[in-house]
Amino acid sequence: MEALLEYAYVVVLLPLISAAAIAAFGKQLPWKGAELGIAALGIGWLMSVGIAWQTFMNSPMEPVEEFFRWSPLGGGFVFELGMLVDGLTAMMLLLVTTVSLMVHIYSREYMKGEVRFTYFYAMLSLFTFSMLVLVIANNLLQAVIGWELVGLCSFLLIGFYWEEKSNQDAANKAFLTTKFGDVGLIVGVIVLSAGMFGLTDTPFNIIEINQAATDGLLSTSTIVLGMLLIFLGCISKSGQMPLHVWLPDAMAGPTPVSALIHAATMVTAGVFLLARLFPVLAQSALVMGVIAIVGVITLFFGGLLALVQDDLKKILAYSTISQLGYMVAAIGVGGYTASIFHLFTHGFFKALLFLGAGSLIHAVHSNNISDMGGMRKAMPHTFWTFIIGSLALAGFPLTAGFFSKDEILIAGEIWAGGGFLTGNLVYWIGLAAAGVTTFYMARACFLVFAGENRSHHPPHESGKQMVGPLMLLAVLSVASGYLLSPFSPDQPNFETWTQTPILDGDAVYPFTVDETVAFGVQGDGVIASSGSVLAAEAGDGPVSVLHGVPSWHPDLLAIVLVIFSLAVFLAWRFYGKGLPEKDPMLQMGPVTRALVAKYGFDDFGYRYIVVPVRDVLSRWATTSSNTYIDGAVAGVGKATKSAAMATYRTIDQKVIDGAVNGSALSAAWWSDRLKRIQSGDVQRYAGAIVAGVIVLVLAFAAAR
Amino acid sequence: MSLIGPLLLATFLFCVGIYGIIARRNAVLVLMSVELMLNAVNINLVAFQNVLFPGEEAVSGLMFALFIIGVAAAEVGVGLAIVFNMFRNRATVNVDDVDLMRW
């Protein structure tokens, strides 16, 4: 088993081999290439399980790092191609291969009959490879490579139905929006590596960068600038506000793609990278503050957007944005474990939800929940698994989502206890957004499964190849949470698994009160430097991002339960009996009219809590997202185009080119005048020569 | 005797030659003017031979003058041939009629 870690790169290479093989001769195979992808991922999945087991049982363990000195880059620096296997990598390997395998199996039935079936499988495998390159990277440059390849694959898969203009636009939008973030990522990586010059000849090495940061060898400006720029990359890739706009549009791709890319794996790349560089970003309160605030904004406003959607996939897309906001916010409040734990569990249940949605769409040939209804009887397996996924997403107690989301909220609470306002923000807004999440998921579930069938096709349950993955993912959506739950406080658990030795040192969070006050993220009081509240709250040893043995938090449990019940209840009120004549989510009247329109005690909460949230904030959020932020992106595009046109027409063609032509013309003008000197009269020439001689003679005489 | 006598005479002949070259239309006359200039130079060379190598074995000045006479003879031969050719082709020996080199 020990040797398995040394061969972790095989997991990465398998999908690459299968992608190439599918592209080369997939069409000749009986399953059109699907079997190659499934086989490669199956082997990779088995290996990942082995690796995960190995790292989990031995946790906390030293990371295994192996690399080639792949190429010199000049100046004595070297680009390594290598792998870094620790708990975090193993966790991601497990997550990516699991979801990818499920999607591979599922797609065989879902995509049956598609013209580009083989191409689809090649792309799926290629995508998996790209993501694994990023995950296993031992250096930031390799991570950037994986990151960009992931972006390309996502472009190819979103634009899978490229005959339609809207799909092309969605693909371009996704690629370009994330590419814009990549500017930040690339420059950030460059800045960080520049900080490593003189310390090492492998300036991109993640472990060395982390070590240098915690040893205080990197200057503050390097850390702040580098990490903020890298965070810009995460904002775009992980769908944080305001660069989330591409994610809902990306639902134009086939549903399995949405499950694989836009829910479970690709969008988590940003969070993963933040986790990888956590020791670096933890050096600056400013960076953490910015991350936390962006995360909080996203988790809340992103979730609101889902309220008014009719397209099931878009509801899920917005929920993804919101959940990613949780993860990012958790990083920003020091909840390293909480963040990646949520990433882990979210990957399973969001994949489950998307695949479930795919199953539904496959059955009714429509994405809209208004075209569904009553699916509970027709599609029992889909129904149960979808409900489990929804419960996990909503954070219902004892599901995986509950444990991981609570970790985040507790991390916020601890951080707040350290005196940072962002901790409070994460805690309370996180709670509120959990309610929103519950509500829209409940709305979707009710509209889809309850009431009468509104579709134009007789619904039918999907086949085994689709239901099988749903079942497995449903199990994981519940079970994965118990890796870090109060039921099993013993080690090893998820925390020890993903812990790296560097995180256990004293050097994390070196910033002092003065600094944090200056950054304006300090709340009332207590320091976080070398003593303390963090430790006191966590109840163990030195300052750490880890908070020790998981324990019950009855107060939080109570609040969560209340919010959950409230949201589900509200959703049931609106949608429990099928699609209402006028969907309240779509009746965006002013607040006063809504007040008048509702009666009774139940309406009180509706009036004072739901209506402002639903009718004002959500609309505002939708509008701002679609009109302003989206419009700004489009506007920048248009402005760029017109600027390009203008630049080309005026500056390039007239001014610059004009200057070039002008010099030629003036030469011609002068030559036309000067040529008259060439009269052809030799005697005049002779006279001119003699005159010149006279002048020269005089000049030389004068010089004497 | 004074050196400036021959020198001034040479200068005068040279300048008269220049005048002839510029002022005369007939190509043969232009050639004659060229001969004047060459001879002016010869006078100079001989005069300086006397100044620089009085009674010595070195005869560079005379040698140069001799060579110039030889070259001048060749030049007259070729020059007149060119004039004949020009006359045959264009029925004129006027240099200002031959202005193919103008723009």
Next chain:
Amino acid sequence: MTGLDVVFVLVGLLTAAGAVLTVTSKNLVHAALALAVTLAGIAGVFLVLHADFLALVQLVVYVGAVAVLFLFGLMLTRAPIGREALDSQNRGLALAVSGGLFVVLSTLIVLAFGDVRVDAMTGPGIDVIGIAIFAVWVLPFELLSMLLLAALIGAIVLARREDGESGEEAEVTRIEVGDPPINESDGPPAEVAGDGQAELPAGSGGGGQA
């Protein structure tokens, strides 16, 4: 003021007068004769400067050969006679630059060499010159002979008529000043016609071919 000076002044004046006459004479033959006088005068100047051998060469080559050559040239070119025919419009320019140059040069010469004397001595003997030519200067001398040979051949080639070419034809085919260049497309047929005329006696078959 020695006797030599007096002789030099006389010879010099003769030479200068001949030169002026050469470039101002209205009659071509007079100009050529004036040139001969000038060249002879220069031979005299050489004598005064103790260059006896050179003076002889001057007489033989210039007065004997070159001047006659010029006379032949004048005869063969049937040049018209008269001031307008002989002088171009550049007389003013010519006078200005030649006069200017003379003033400048003579001033400089007087300033530089005003006090240098050439005292009486004997020039190098013919034996010295002979040794110099065939010992020290033999290579340039041989090159000069090559040059003369080349000039001889060149003059013959230039002055000789093309086969079958007569004076009248030459006048017809000459290129007038300002004529457009012959059109390329017309080139080949004209050549063919020319060749035909060259091969056949004029007037016999040329018309038929054309």
Next chain:
Amino acid sequence: MDPNTAGWALVVALFLPLVGAGLLSLMPAAMDQQIRRAAVVITTVAFALVAVITASFDYGRSGELQFTTDVSWITAIDARFSLGMDGISLPLFFLTYLLPVLCAIYTTKHLPSPGKPKAFLGLMMVLQTGMAGTFVAFDLVLFFIFFELTLVPMFFMIGMWGGPRRDYASVKFFLYTLFGSVFMLVAFLAIYFQAGASTWSIMELSEMAPFGSSTFQTWAFLGVFLGFAIKVPVWPFHTWLPDAHTEAPTVGSVLLAGVLLKMGTYGFIRIGLPILPEGALRFAPLIGVLAVIGIVYGSLCCLAQTDVKRLIAFSSVGHMGFVMLGIAAMNEAGIQAALFGNIAHGIITGMLFFLAGSLHERYHSREISVIGGGMLTKIPKYGVMFAYVAIASLGLPGLAGFWGEFTAMWAAISPGLGLADSYQGLYLTLVIFAAIGTVLTAGYFLWLLQRVNLGKPPERWANEPLDDVQAIEWVSWTPLLILILALGVYPRLLFGVQNDAVANLVSFLG
């Protein structure tokens, strides 16, 4: 073949195309096909010899000159016939022999009017000798002669086989580049006299440097800069490029983008930097700024283009901007990046021009609106190839374009020779704008792909029989397609070869 003694091999390889051009000219013009085949044979033989040279090159000493020839040539001005090759020259030299083979193969089937393969291929081989000589000449006079030798054949290639505005484009190309060369020649003379009027040897001058006053360095570098910057071309000297590329025949465009532009950046690296280090240092920030303006500006211009070939030509401006940014960094990594970017751009853009040429042959137009989309449906292999090369050009990791761009930005963040102290902020800004340039690059390439590749073919083409990639095109394109991937996956192929040579060169900078 011993790289220390086999200088003859380099000489033979260098003049083989010239001799080949002479042989071609002896063949009767009527033997159309035979001429084309003979050209393939000649270029292949030359390439085979260069392949042997490449194989026997001593990579352990890639920093030193190998295959040297150094004989007296024009003694009156101390010019020597001095050839050699180090790790910097080798890849460019190799490319100079690879591309003509592919071009000759391509020409066996495709030659624009007025035909005349003898003249066309002969010119191409003369051009080849000129380009190859530029990369191995180690004497300034010899370098200059080879550098200028390329102008004439390219002028005729554009002027005779070009598009409708070929006269304008060829004259513009010729005059513009010649204009720069004049200043370069003056600068060379100034260098020669300033260094004691005893040698033109690039290596000796580099070792002597820095010499002359600070004023001399500035003016001499300005001259060298003008000569090379127009060739590269650096913004704002780029306007000849789109015209030349648009009008040039396909093979001309390929060689122009593939090798000819590289002579400019090679000159900067081989001559400008080591011989005039102080001048280069003074100009570096300016070069950096112009480079980045070129990147952003070129990309903006691309967005406005409607002609595929012109778009690709403008993209060259942007890509060469990255190369110049690497040079402006004045450190080892920067020069590595510039050289890598050079080769990568040569392969990728050369390939794009091949594709644009074939596009024109299929659709008889290069207007995006005329093509109207749907290539992936209509001619799928061609469409995939086009997408592959376009994506390589926009700098996707794993393909050749990435390394030049990323490494250039990476190098520019900490420029060498003390620039980091005085211009830190400027260079950071440059890097950020260069990175934004990559987004714009991605933008116009994706937009281009969307308009020509995706969607359904318009009606006028729907029933038109259009050839997918033909056999001859496969043969001439496959090597480039493989190189794009190979360099992207294994950058050591270039970085490793150049490493010692670049380190050696940077040591001259002080």
